Amino acid sequence: VAIMFRTVSQAFRGLHCSSVPLSARMFNKGADNRSLADRVAVVTGSTKGIGFAIARRLAQDGAHVVISSRKQQNVDQAVATLQGEGLSVTGTVCHVGKAEDRECLVAKALEHSGGVDFLVCVAGVNPLVGSTLGASEQIWDKILDVNVKSPALLLSQLLPHMEQRKGGSVILVSSIAAYLPLPKLGVYNTSKTALLGLCKSLAVELAPKGIRVNCLVPGIIKTDFSQVEKTMPYLQPDMNELYGLQRFGEPEECAGIVSFLCSPAASYITGENIAVAGFSPKL
Numbered sequence: 684v685a686i687m688f689r690t691v692s693q694a695f696r697g698l699h700c701s702s703v704p705l706s707a708r709m710f711n712k713g714a715d716n717r718s719l720a721d722r723v724a725v726v727t728g729s730t731k732g733i734g735f736a737i738a739r740r741l742a743q744d745g746a747h748v749v750i751s752s753r754k755q756q757n758v759d760q761a762v763a764t765l766q767g768e769g770l771s772v773t774g775t776v777c778h779v780g781k782a783e784d785r786e787c788l789v790a791k792a793l794e795h796s797g798g799v800d801f802l803v804c805v806a807g808v809n810p811l812v813g814s815t816l817g818a819s820e821q822i823w824d825k826i827l828d829v830n831v832k833s834p835a836l837l838l839s840q841l842l843p844h845m846e847q848r849k850g851g852s853v854i855l856v857s858s859i860a861a862y863l864p865l866p867k868l869g870v871y872n873t874s875k876t877a878l879l880g881l882c883k884s885l886a887v888e889l890a891p892k893g894i895r896v897n898c899l900v901p902g903i904i905k906t907d908f909s910q911v912e913k914t915m916p917y918l919q920p921d922m923n924e925l926y927g928l929q930r931f932g933e934p935e936e937c938a939g940i941v942s943f944l945c946s947p948a949a950s951y952i953t954g955e956n957i958a959v960a961g962f963s964p965k966l
């Protein structure tokens with residue numbers, strides 16, 4: 684992971700500006716925006732990090748949100764936190780790589796009003812730092828199962844329940860690693876590049892059904908997954924030179940675009956891979 688950040692930093696060295704402190708007031712909490720009222724959203728990997736921020740934002744914007752991740756205690760805690768904020772959320776355990784868990788997630792989502800409008804596939808893993816060609820078949824299977832196959836399989840289970848409603852929207856979560864392959868993360872990079880293609884294919888397939896599919900492409904976001912501040916403080920000076928905005932992203936900064944992509948305001952947007960990275964590394 685250290686190599687990942689160093690490599691990205693090197694790729695963008697030369698962009699020098701003063702650091703701009705981030706205020707929580709920068710985030711639009713959506714308190715008076717109820718554009719998703721009466722809608723139901725399923726968000727995988729949503730008990731912390733980017734998924735949790737997205738779940739909170741969709742609920743703030745009026746949706747009923749179904750929280751999920753692998754661990755019951757994480758689900759309970761996330762649900763309690765958001766319900767404590769007066770938001771409409773429920774939750775269930777769902778390891779996205781397990782078919783039976785996906786079925787439970789679908790059933791939980793249908794409990795609210797018998798249908799689903801939005802699916803946001805955030806859950807992703809990276810169990811390997813090492814050579815791509817040295818990766819075992821088990822590693823390949825795990826990363827591709829969780830990161831690439833599970834969004835498609837979960838969507839296939841939800842689709843009959845989304846088709847009944849108007850204005851369905853699906854958001855996949857890729858990474859800048861999809862565009863800028865990072866050494867020692869080759870299998871993960873490949874899985875995230877595959878999601879860009881999955882987004883395009885699903886967008887074309889589901890357009891006749893009126894369901895839009897887009898892909899969020901985060902840069903480096905401050906979460907446990909990136910572990911930037913805890914484990915790699917020595918990289919901070921380099922990271923200050925990294926992107927146009929000269930800082931890492933906050934999970935909440937990935938949430939507004941997802942709410943927008945679910946909303947009627949995005950009704951003519953599908954098949955797009957959209958970077959939230961402080962500066963897009965796309966060539």
Ligand SMILES: NC(=O)c1ccc[n+]([C@@H]2O[C@H](COP(=O)([O-])OP(=O)(O)OC[C@H]3O[C@@H](n4cnc5c(N)ncnc54)[C@H](OP(=O)(O)O)[C@@H]3O)[C@@H](O)[C@H]2O)c1
Pocket residue numbers: 727728729730731732733734751752753754755757758777778779780805806807808829856857858859900901902903904905906907908909
């Ligand atoms: N942070 C970044 O810099 C960054 C950059 C680009 C892309 N991304 C992508 O963003 C996504 C979320 O990352 P994050 O930084 O928010 O991670 P995070 O803070 O570590 O949160 C991961 C969440 O996913 C859940 N989870 C993990 N494996 C799961 C599985 N197999 N099935 C269901 N839930 C699972 C975790 O809860 P449990 O432990 O309870 O399962 C947790 O709620 C990932 O797809 C990642 O590749 C992150």
